Amino acid sequence: MATSAIPYTLLLLLCLASFKTSIATHVCDPQRYQQLGLNMRNFPFCDITKPYSERVKSLVDSMVLSEKAAQLGNNADGVPRLGLPSYNWWSEALHGVSYVGSGSHFDSAVPGATSFPLPITTAAAFNELLWLNIGQAISTEARAMNNLNHAGLTFWSPNINVVRDPRWGRILETPGEDPYTVGRYAVNFVRGLQDVEGTNATSGDLNTRPLKVSACCKHYAAYDLDNWSSFGNLAVDRFHFSANVTEQDMVETFQKPFEMCVKDGDVSSVMCSYNNVNGIPACADTRLLKGTIRDEWNLHGYIVADCDSVETMVDDQKWLNDEPENAVAQAMRAGLDLDCMTYYKNFLVNTVAKGLIKERDMDNALMNNYMVLMRLGYFDGSANYEKLGNADICSKAHTDLALDAAKQGIVLLKNRKTHDFFLPLDPQQFKNKQIAVVGPHANATTVMIGNYAGVPCRYVSPLQGLATYANVQYQTGCADVMCKNDSLVWPALRAARDADATVIFVGIDLTVEHEGLDREDIELPGYQNQFIRQVANAATVKGPVVVVIFSGGPVNVAALETNPDIDAIIWAGYPGEEGGQAIADVIFGVYNPAGRLPVTWYTGDYVWKLPMTSMQLRPDVNLGYPGRTYKFYNGPIIYPFGHGLSYTDFQYELVSSATMSVEKQLGLVQHCLTLNYIKGAPAPPPCNAANVDDLECLDGDMSIVIKVKNVGKMDGDNVVMLYSQAPQGILGAPIKQLIGFQRVFVKAGGIATVTFSLNSCKSLSIVTDTAYVALPAGKHTIIVGTEAPEDTVISIPFNVDIRK
């Protein structure tokens, strides 16, 4: 019916266009070879009856040395005489297919892709299924773009470095400060990107299991400083910085998400970082790469360098006064399979000629790389995905998911429920009323999609979102986030004074925090605080005042938290292309917020207490440095990790369980570990702890069942956060550590039951200062919920008995 209305010529054009773009090409296509004037049968790597391992070996064996070198940068040249085309390894998909990385692009044929919230916002949702679903949506769009020759199949995402310091410029790209949360985000997002729907991605030969697209966990390891200058020092940047880290912090914090990404997510790539780790460039460290990622964690995939990491060793780090060939040899021997940029490509031939590496080292690297392309169907095609095209990009389902993700990630920081005004606003009451929408982010568009973005399908700005509920009066108040002066404040004050409600959009953006730029402090820039105070004061006579903050890293909002003119504060992170609607839906109570902060919001003076270059997580008594993250810092804060309010109230209740203890038996020759205790601590059990490697560990040997009661008046989600606390008195043990979280929907007046099935070895262990993962004996505490007031925290004793 619809087609009959389309003119014949247009129809023909449409047919031609869809014919041209719907054929996904793959290397081992006999017709392709015919067109090249070659016979595919002469190339055994195209023999689909042979196993992948034989085929990739055959492909590599067919190349001469110079041809091999030409394949080992992100722009792999291909080998025309073998019918092997060029391939660009570098595509990105941090929160949607991106134009960063030369492997993907947008133009009139593919004008945009769904831009989901930045990971710091998505992380705040604390919803593993959401993370998986976003990965699946992105990989569907990525496959469609690949079919349309607009993207590769290998995506160097996600960024899973743990947020150690609030000043870091790349916090927006990450899932926050808790290694367990970051690891679970990595596992789910990677499985969403990689796993082929309908196949079992955890059984069979994992070396050959098919991939939807290939993901990459980066940047390994101990990378979380970009370019920082303060304390009157010269700038320290990631190309020169040596992260001095203890093995304890490596195991417990810096490597943990990578271990989970490889072991539990079965990611097909890991990227090493620019920085040195204890004096050795991360990409040249054999123990970190080959020893740990490949041998210990059993990576099925390839290890890639951050772009020009190898060159950085020579030009910036002057590592061992290397010539380029030395650096190339060290990286290759360490297990680096692929370089980004041209150092490998330019110097590998000479490196072999000088006798610094075996040519076979290159063969191994190439085989690791081609194995991933084989699994992606790059050689043979992917029947599952070849029909995907434009209709699968920016689909309604995907933009709806982007909106849902933004709503789930929004965190309600403050809401003065005891005051005259508080959230949510009543849509009925505001139908024909006036809302002042002011501040530098009031009409935010590009700000909402942050960095590593693509071209979004569209934007729904806060102004547009709020206009769906009320009449809006828009004034920026500040020219930009720097808010250098108060020259624009008067129109904003007037708008606020006359309005029935005022929403102030402030915060920071990529001019303040980005890759290559750390912050010196965590304050709102320029006149922002003054602007907010003035507007709030002018507005408060008539109606509610809401402040909405855009930022990746935390900002010091102490003055807003205590300001009686400000009724509510919302943290929107960077909420993606649909963000403005999500914010409006939350303000008007169409969506009940449930997001939780994935990082601690410290008071502003925190940053003056320790330099960003200090990597240590635990407090340093000698230097007077406080600890870092909720696990080790117990000084003043504005909001704790896990903070986030709701429009309703929840109560937790433990469903009594028969076994609130476990018993573990050590073998005949195995020793108890001796822990250090704080002076005056209660007498420890005779066997302090056991090395977890010595124990029989079972998933599900520990089960915690919680009833979540919605005792308020509005339906809503609740994030149940479960922490463990080691027995009292153990020196250096975390204050507490997150061991599980679940997001559940509970109707007003209703009850939901949440079951945590845990492994006591994983959930109750701590990392000793000798870097063992140890299960302490004695009385542990399980804590349900974050600090008051949002959760009625409950504590549950859990006993661990270790028998020798």
Ligand SMILES: *[C@@H]1O[C@H](CO)[C@@H](O)[C@H](O)[C@H]1NC(C)=O
């Ligand atoms: C995949 O296979 C493993 C091992 O056979 C099995 O334990 C698991 O339940 C399967 N997963 C799915 C999703 O079928």
Ligand SMILES: *[C@@H]1O[C@H](CO)[C@@H](O)[C@H](O)[C@H]1NC(C)=O
């Ligand atoms: C780091 O920042 C300083 C200014 O503080 C600048 O001069 C320098 O070029 C930056 N370095 C890098 C690598 O971005």
Ligand SMILES: *[C@@H]1O[C@H](CO)[C@@H](O)[C@H](O)[C@H]1NC(C)=O
């Ligand atoms: C790291 O350790 C090296 C070697 O001990 C030292 O020279 C360097 O100053 C340290 N860097 C930092 C940031 O502490």
Ligand SMILES: *[C@@H]1O[C@H](CO)[C@@H](O)[C@H](O)[C@H]1NC(C)=O
């Ligand atoms: C909001 O921003 C969009 C995109 O930059 C622009 O087209 C629009 O005119 C702006 N709205 C107002 C009211 O300034």
Ligand SMILES: *[C@@H]1O[C@H](CO)[C@@H](O)[C@H](O)[C@H]1NC(C)=O
């Ligand atoms: C105020 O800031 C704006 C935008 O940054 C600038 O254009 C203007 O010159 C400034 N005015 C004064 C008086 O400094």
